[in-house]
Amino acid sequence: MPNGARKPPAESETVDDPRARILAAAERCITRYGLRKTTMEDIASEVGMSRPGVYRYFSDRDELLIELVFTHWRSIRDRVHKSIARKNNLADQIVEGLLQVSEQSRQDPVIRYVIDPEGSGLSQRIFTSRTFERLAAEFWDPFLDAAYVNNKLSRDIPRSDVYVWLSNLVMMLMRGIDETNDLSRQRSLLRHFVAPAFAAPND
Numbered sequence: 001m002p003n004g005a006r007k008p009p010a011e012s013e014t015v016d017d018p019r020a021r022i023l024a025a026a027e028r029c030i031t032r033y034g035l036r037k038t039t040m041e042d043i044a045s046e047v048g049m050s051r052p053g054v055y056r057y058f059s060d061r062d063e064l065l066i067e068l069v070f071t072h073w074r075s076i077r078d079r080v081h082k083s084i085a086r087k088n089n090l091a092d093q094i095v096e097g098l099l100q101v102s103e104q105s106r107q108d109p110v111i112r113y114v115i116d117p118e119g120s121g122l123s124q125r126i127f128t129s130r131t132f133e134r135l136a137a138e139f140w141d142p143f144l145d146a147a148y149v150n151n152k153l154s155r156d157i158p159r160s161d162v163y164v165w166l167s168n169l170v171m172m173l174m175r176g177i178d179e180t181n182d183l184s185r186q187r188s189l190l191r192h193f194v195a196p197a198f199a200a201p202n203d
Contacts (some may be wrong), residue, residue: 027109031109103173169194175190
């Protein structure tokens with residue numbers, strides 16, 4: 001597992017952790033009612049707490065939902081890391097990482113709401129949070145670091161710019177480049193227009 005990856009909590013840890021129980025209850029409610037219709041009252045009832053009890057751990061509904069999105073994102077990160085770590089160069093890791101993250105995120109029962117119009121306010125808070133950049137760093141840094149050390153990538157581009165660019169590409173792919181969502185076409189476009197920016201100088 002690449003550096004920075006977090007192992008999912010053991011079942012006993014989840015049962016004993018009120019925040020984890022609340023997040024699990026929120027996910028069940030979202031699956032049942034959808035994001036927009038899920039209320040703090042629903043979540044409190046599902047977890048067996050009073051609403052003030054839930055607010056002891058999360059200041060508002062958005063904070064709770066953002067934490068849930070980030071929890072799901074880390075699970076996707078760990079799965080994709082295992083796959084793209086087998087690639088031989090950074091350009092291939094970037095292309096396959098973008099494709100796999102976008103596809104898994106689009107299918108995820110929570111993260112898919114990030115690109116849904118009913119989650120637009122939530123999306124704005126996610127993308128402007130410091131945690132979002134940290135999560136992007138957790139995902140890409142193991143591969144960027146190796147490329148820098150081996151002089152396979154220019155150090156002139158700020159890391160923050162790399163995170164912004166790749167995160168926006170993930171969002172574009174999640175929404176779909178066209179009506180077909182053809183994976184082969186998406187891979188071809190990324191290889192032609194994205195991979196060259198991450199190719200080794202002598203490639």
